[in-house]
Amino acid sequence: MTVLERARELTEAGAGIGLWPNALRALDEIGLADAMESIGAPFSATVIQTRDGRRLSGFDPARVVSRLGRQPIIAHRADVQSVLLGAAADIPIRLGTAVTAVKPTPQDAVTVVTADGAEIEAGLVVGADGVNSAVRASFDGSPPTVSPLLSWRAVVAGGPEIGDAWLSIGAGHQFLATPLPGRRAYFAGLLGPRGGHTAAPELESLRRAYSGWHDPIPELLALIETTTVRWDEVRHRRAGRTTAGGNVVLIGDAAHPMTPDLGQGGCQAIEDAVTLAAALRYGDEPLARFTEFDVGESAGSSTTHGASAGCSLREPPSSLRSETLLCRPSRNPSVFIRSPPSPA
Numbered sequence: 001m002t003v004l005e006r007a008r009e010l011t012e013a014g015a016g017i018g019l020w021p022n023a024l025r026a027l028d029e030i031g032l033a034d035a036m037e038s039i040g041a042p043f044s045a046t047v048i049q050t051r052d053g054r055r056l057s058g059f060d061p062a063r064v065v066s067r068l069g070r071q072p073i074i075a076h077r078a079d080v081q082s083v084l085l086g087a088a089a090d091i092p093i094r095l096g097t098a099v100t101a102v103k104p105t106p107q108d109a110v111t112v113v114t115a116d117g118a119e120i121e122a123g124l125v126v127g128a129d130g131v132n133s134a135v136r137a138s139f140d141g142s143p144p145t146v147s148p149l150l151s152w153r154a155v156v157a158g159g160p161e162i163g164d165a166w167l168s169i170g171a172g173h174q175f176l177a178t179p180l181p182g183r184r185a186y187f188a189g190l191l192g193p194r195g196g197h198t199a200a201p202e203l204e205s206l207r208r209a210y211s212g213w214h215d216p217i218p219e220l221l222a223l224i225e226t227t228t229v230r231w232d233e234v235r236h237r238r239a240g241r242t243t244a245g246g247n248v249v250l251i252g253d254a255a256h257p258m259t260p261d262l263g264q265g266g267c268q269a270i271e272d273a274v275t276l277a278a279a280l281r282y283g284d285e286p287l288a289r290f291t292e293f294d295v296g297e298s299a300g301s302s303t304t305h306g307a308s309a310g311c312s313l314r315e316p317p318s319s320l321r322s323e324t325l326l327c328r329p330s331r332n333p334s335v336f337i338r339s340p341p342s343p344a
């Protein structure tokens, strides 16, 4: 196996990320849950409040633990990346290699074309290249939908201590604050269409959008520097095809991009990867078993919530011992991966 990665170097890859029981259960399958838990902080009780600080509701992780048996965590993405890279140390990664297309070959293989014109033949291509997937574009020309929302995130070290996490909402915007291990804090939010942001947002857009919000938001915004804030357009798509021709498969955001406020896109990318790896060990027709499932369509939703290819394995491989790998409640029970029958 070879990983082709467009980035020239593996840098810190964002800010914080919440890892929920479905991701931790999947990581357990490949022996990485303990390492991941060791770099994260337990996701604390979270108050959801208005922009002037009035409590609307709250989220108690103890309920998640009692229902799903695992404590969700929040971690710095750089630390998550180093756990994953450490476990994949023997897999070659070709940095600075952007894939531009994949195309079938007459020999029932697939050719990967890269930006420098190289062609690499493969038996199986896994498109894990995110919401703007070049692998998807090779067989599905429909572009993702660009939302009018703009997401931002930042990690700040040495600021005021964030006790329990909180999410404040108002005027179409959201502001999330959570503690991270190592006296760091993770801040993230969405700016709504009325945020006055431009195509090239600046720190000033943030300060303007949250002007007059409750304490300590002004103090926190003062700590965030232009260099530490990361902006992303919010893109999504209706669930669509996740395989092409039997030897191309999409996972993660390439298959089912998730909006940031769901806090599940990374978790489901992990779940997909672990499930696909298990399917590949399972039998003669691995991709036939990694079947498509379109929650977005069946639920009549216009978004992409949970249309995870990895959730749809109908005959779970024996290596997946979890009673239920996926935590997301669903109207359609077929998206749960259930225990394989006990060996005779």
Ligand SMILES: Cc1cc2nc3c(=O)[nH]c(=O)nc-3n(C[C@H](O)[C@H](O)[C@H](O)COP(=O)(O)OP(=O)(O)OC[C@H]3O[C@@H](n4cnc5c(N)ncnc54)[C@H](O)[C@@H]3O)c2cc1C
Pocket: 004, 005, 006, 007, 016, 017, 018, 019, 097, 098, 099, 100, 128, 129, 130, 131, 132, 133, 134, 151, 152, 153, 188, 189, 232, 251, 252, 253, 254, 258, 259, 260, 261, 262, 263, 264, 265, 266, 267, 268, 269
């Ligand atoms: C503000 C914010 C907060 C979020 N919070 C959470 C959270 O708390 N929990 C959670 O689970 N999810 C969260 N998400 C969602 C999560 O970040 C994504 O769903 C997740 O990163 C998707 O992973 P992926 O591997 O599929 O794609 P990506 O993370 O986009 O990775 C794609 C990789 O492919 C590479 N690549 C892209 N194109 C090419 C190409 N043509 N050739 C070669 N390489 C290429 C990229 O460089 C990148 O390394 C959040 C997202 C945002 C924006």
